Amino acid sequence: MMRAPSLFICLFLFANAALADTVTLRPHIEASGRAVTMGDIFDGVPAAIAGRAVAPAPPAGQTASLSMPVLAAAASAAGLEWTAPEGIRDVRVVRPGGMRATLPAQNISTGGGDLGVRRGDTVTIVVQAPGVTLSSRARALEDGAVGQTVRFLNLTSNRTIEASVTGPNAARAELQ
Numbered sequence: 016m017m018r019a020p021s022l023f024i025c026l027f028l029f030a031n032a033a034l035a036d037t038v039t040l041r042p043h044i045e046a047s048g049r050a051v052t053m054g055d056i057f058d059g060v061p062a063a064i065a066g067r068a069v070a071p072a073p074p075a076g077q078t079a080s081l082s083m084p085v086l087a088a089a090a091s092a093a094g095l096e097w098t099a100p101e102g103i104r105d106v107r108v109v110r111p112g113g114m115r116a117t118l119p120a121q122n123i124s125t126g127g128g129d130l131g132v133r134r135g136d137t138v139t140i141v142v143q144a145p146g147v148t149l150s151s152r153a154r155a156l157e158d159g160a161v162g163q164t165v166r167f168l169n170l171t172s173n174r175t176i177e178a179s180v181t182g183p184n185a186a187r188a189e190l191q
Contacts (some may be wrong), residue, residue, distance in 0.1 A: 037095075051070045064136070078108060112147060134155055137152055154170060
């Protein structure tokens with residue numbers, strides 16, 4: 016007689032697992048509004064939660080990254096069944112509009128060391144925070160070698176910022 020309660024518990028647990036909506040990660044994540052939503056990230060999301068915000072969207076024409084732990088937490092909180100793919104740490108989110116960042120395929124080098132940017136170059140500046148990576152286009156206001164901090168003009172906001180040169184036409188800024 017002990018089998019009936021055990022069988023009932025097993026059936027109950029399997030039924031609840033079957034009720035969870037299984038979703039898959041979209042191959043191309045594109046945010047259309049001010050927030051990245053469950054529907055932007057996953058295929059198979061029920062309409063009732065597709066508009067639920069997960070993170071702020073990047074500015075128009077720019078990209079951001081969302082980490083796998085952030086996505087897993089969002090899926091779990093929404094009652095969705097999803098397992099992060101192995102070996103992938105984050106996904107890129109694109110927000111259409113504005114300028115799109117493209118980097119020239121050149122490696123600037125001088126006899127005295129690696130010159131990462133030249134005055135007037137358009138570069139991509141990356142800002143990272145836990146779970147989010149934002150990138151923006153800027154114009155170098157001075158020459159800079161890899162590892163050096165130089166001034167840039169953000170092409171979106173027209174503000175001057177300081178960032179560390181990380182490579183040819185690339186820099187990293189710190190959140191302040």
